[in-house]
Amino acid sequence: MEFILKATESNSRARAGVLHTGHGVIETPVFMPVGTAGTVKGIHTRDLKEDIGARIILGNTYHLYLRPGMEIIEAAGGLHKFNRWEGPILTDSGGFQVFSLGDIRKLSEEGVKFQSHIDGSYHQFTPERVMDIQRSIGADIVMAFDECTPGNAEYSYAKKSLELTQRWLHRCFERFDSTLPKYGYEQSLFPIIQGCTYEQLRKVATAHVKTFDADGYAIGGLAVGEPEEVMYEMTEVVTADLPDNKPRYLMGVGTPVNILESIDRGVDMFDCVMPTRNGRNGMLFTSEGIINIRNKKWENNHNPIDRNGKSFVDHYSLAYLRHLIISNEMLGAQIASQHNLAFYLWLVDTAREKIMEGNFKSWKENMVEQLKIRL
C-alpha cells in the first residue's frame, strides 16, 4: 500500500494525498462512511459510489464475527463480494466495542472475554483471533486490537491501558505478518495510538507505533468524553511526530467542524457514525448550518433540503423529508443519511481542493463558523 503526498499547506499541517489500495485509490483527506454490519445503514453501494462519492467504507470485526459469522463471509469470498462494494474497505478491530459494551466484557492480558449483545453467548477476542477474523473478512485496511480508554481516565489507568495496547500491538503484527491474505489482494495493518488526554503518553504511544513499519497510523481514544479542545491538542501532539509519508487516521471523528479542525492539524482519514445515525434521528448537516428537520418550523417549507447539495436526494423538499421522518417512514432515514454522507464527502473533497490550491486555511476559518449555525 502506497501513500503519496500531493500537496501540503504552508500555514497549516493540512495535506492532500493519494492512498493506493488493492481496490483502487483513495484521495485524501477522506471521510469513510461507517458500515458496521457490512452495510452503511440505509444506503445502497451504488449510491455510496456514484451519488455520495464514497471512496472507502468501514466494516466491524465484532459485529461481522457475531453475525453472520466468518463461515458465511468466507463462503461469499470476503466482505467485498458479500456486500457488493467493490472499493476499499477498512475494518475496525472490535477495540471500540470493548470500550462501549461496558460491563458485559472482561479484560485480561490475553484479550477480552465478552458476551454477545445479540444473544448473550460468551466469546473471547485476542489480538491473534482478531487478526484472523480480519483476514477472513478481507478488508484492505485492518485495525490493531486495542483498548479504547475513556476520555476521563486517570493517568495511572491510561498508562496501564496504553501499555496493554502496546503489548497487543506486537501480537497483532506477529500474527498478521505470519499469515496471508485469503482473497488475493494486499491487506495493511494500522496500529492505533492511545494515551488518553496525556501529552506524554501520546508521545510515547506515537514513538512506539513508529517502530512498526506500518502503511498508516491511527489515532484512537479521542472524542470519547474529553473536551473538544483537548481532542485537538492531542491530535496535534501526535501528528507532529508521525512520518509525513504515511496516512493518519483519526478514529471515530466527528462533526463537520471536528473534521476541518483535524485536517488543519494533519489528519488524512476520518470515519464517524454521525452522518448516518444523526441523520436517522433527524439531524441534517448542510453547508449553511445544522437543521433539526423534526422542528415544526420546517413543516411547510418546500425549499430543497440543500440548494448547494450534490446528491439527488437534496432535491426533495424540507417539508417532505420532515413528513417522512416524523411519520417514521424508512425513506426519511435513507434520504437524511444519504444527504449527510454526501455533505461529508463534499466537505473533505472541497478541503482537498483548497489544499491543492493552497488556500485551505482561510476557507476553513469561514466554513467552521458557518457549520456551527443552527438553522
Add this chain to the structure above:
RNA sequence: GGGGAGAUACCGAAGCGGUCAAACGGGGCAGACUGUAAAUCUGUUGGCAAUGCCUUCGGAGGUUCGAAUCCUCCUCUCCCCA
C-alpha cells in the same frame, strides 16, 4: 319496546370521597447522539402576573368541611334481546 355498559386532558385509557392538574400509552413540541448493543434515548405536554392562583374529568342541580369519585334529573354513545 325491554335489559345492560359507559361518557376523564389532543387521542386511547387508569383513577372510584381528601396525598388529583389527574397514572400509563400514543400523538405533539424540544433536546441528545463522534472507531453504531441506536429507524435509539431524554425532557416536556390545561392556563397564568406561576414556591402560588385560576379553569378542567358529558350537562344541570344536590350531599359533604372536601367530589373526577356519592345522589337526582337531562343529553349522548355502545352492547344484548325483541
